[in-house]
Amino acid sequence: MKGRVFKSTGSWYTVKVNDQFVECRLRGKLRLDDEKVTNPIAVGDWVSIIMDNEKEGIIQEVLPRENYIIRKSTRKKKHSHRIAANIDQAVLVVTLVAPRTSLGFIDRFLVACESFRIPAILAFNKADLLDEEALNYYQELKFDYEELGYQCLLVSAVSNEGIELLKEKLTGKTTLFSGHSGVGKSTLLNLLSPQISQRVGEISDAVGKGVHTTTFAEMFEVWNNTYVIDTPGIKELGLWNIGDEELSHYFPEMRKYIGACRFHNCTHIHEPGCAFREAMEEGKIAPFRYENYLSMLADDDNRR
Numbered sequence: 518m519k520g521r522v523f524k525s526t527g528s529w530y531t532v533k534v535n536d537q538f539v540e541c542r543l544r545g546k547l548r549l550d551d552e553k554v555t556n557p558i559a560v561g562d563w564v565s566i567i568m569d570n571e572k573e574g575i576i577q578e579v580l581p582r583e584n585y586i587i588r589k590s591t592r593k594k595k596h597s598h599r600i601a602a603n604i605d606q607a608v609l610v611v612t613l614v615a616p617r618t619s620l621g622f623i624d625r626f627l628v629a630c631e632s633f634r635i636p637a638i639l640a641f642n643k644a645d646l647l648d649e650e651a652l653n654y655y656q657e658l659k660f661d662y663e664e665l666g667y668q669c670l671l672v673s674a675v676s677n678e679g680i681e682l683l684k685e686k687l688t689g690k691t692t693l694f695s696g697h698s699g700v701g702k703s704t705l706l707n708l709l710s711p712q713i714s715q716r717v718g719e720i721s722d723a724v725g726k727g728v729h730t731t732t733f734a735e736m737f738e739v740w741n742n743t744y745v746i747d748t749p750g751i752k753e754l755g756l757w758n759i760g761d762e763e764l765s766h767y768f769p770e771m772r773k774y775i776g777a778c779r780f781h782n783c784t785h786i787h788e789p790g791c792a793f794r795e796a797m798e799e800g801k802i803a804p805f806r807y808e809n810y811l812s813m814l815a816d817d818d819n820r821r
């Protein structure tokens with residue numbers, strides 16, 4: 518029987534087969550197939566199962582994936598973690614206040630999406646908390662990011678601003694929701710459908726950060742053919758296996774300057790005749806994007 522993984526807690530997987538949820542374990546051998554990945558099966562995977570007894574099943578194999586998104590494991594060095602599989606797009610939930618998401622984090626996430634060819638949308642949540650200055654800042658960011666092809670939505674789970682538009686973007690697709698802890702991923706998803714009742718956390722007063730309320734990834738069918746995946750908040754996003762040369766390919770605005778530098782081995786940091794820097798000086802590449810590119814380039818540890 519064929520089914521799709523809706524939830525994974527590590528040792529048990531909830532697989533939807535036809536219209537039923539079946540709790541499954543992994544066939545022993547499957548566990549060892551890919552040693553470098555901490556989780557051999559991710560939410561969104563299609564799998565084939567057999568029933569072990571009346572209620573429980575065993576996952577026999579993973580069916581070929583259309584795509585997936587992986588990050589460096591936070592627990593095991595040299596290992597990666599599959600965040601989700603077979604997704605049409607990712608919504609990165611970010612906030613300008615309570616807590617503030619850094620542009621460095623946003624750009625890292627976008628690079629990861631580019632590298633797996635997954636379209637990304639930025640949802641700026643907690644619009645209800647923004648003053649005029651913050652709203653102006655949002656407009657600037659929206660302008661910059663939309664020019665690169667990343668749609669930006671201003672939403673609020675409190676005032677419902679932007680929720681209808683968000684729903685439109687989700688319809689007919691499987692969407693991964695990601696972002697720091699406390700930005701409101703679960704709160705937003707709870708608004709989408711009465712079937713979703715994810716626990717929602719507090720923001721710690723001491724550090725203004727979330728407290729990691731969601732602890733494992735889970736997929737929900739919100740309406741016909743429309744799936745969303747709630748995930749635990751991520752602190753830092755370690756990129757997986759992206760070499761120096763490759764990195765600029767994942768900055769859409771830099772692609773056209775690849776190969777245009779005076780020196781073929783230009784590092785784009787300080788050489789004369791660097792096409793990237795010239796483009797930045799001419800206003801064709803936003804300075805913050807160039808800086809984030811350089812800091813990712815320098816941060817070897819979080820890229821392999």
Ligand SMILES: Nc1nc2c(ncn2[C@@H]2O[C@H](COP(=O)(O)OP(=O)(O)OP(=O)(O)O)[C@@H](O)[C@H]2O)c(=O)[nH]1
Binds near residue numbers: 672675696727748749
């Ligand atoms: N003011 C305001 N607060 C919000 C909004 N959305 C969520 N919150 C609050 O933010 C806090 C964290 O929300 P969660 O939905 O648990 O955040 P999360 O992103 O799922 O966090 P993790 O599960 O830890 O990754 C809760 O106290 C929510 O009530 C919003 O639009 N405006």
Ligand SMILES: [Mg+2]
Binds near residue numbers: 702703747749
């Ligand atoms: Mg959550």
Ligand SMILES: [Zn+2]
Binds near residue numbers: 783
């Ligand atoms: Zn250069």
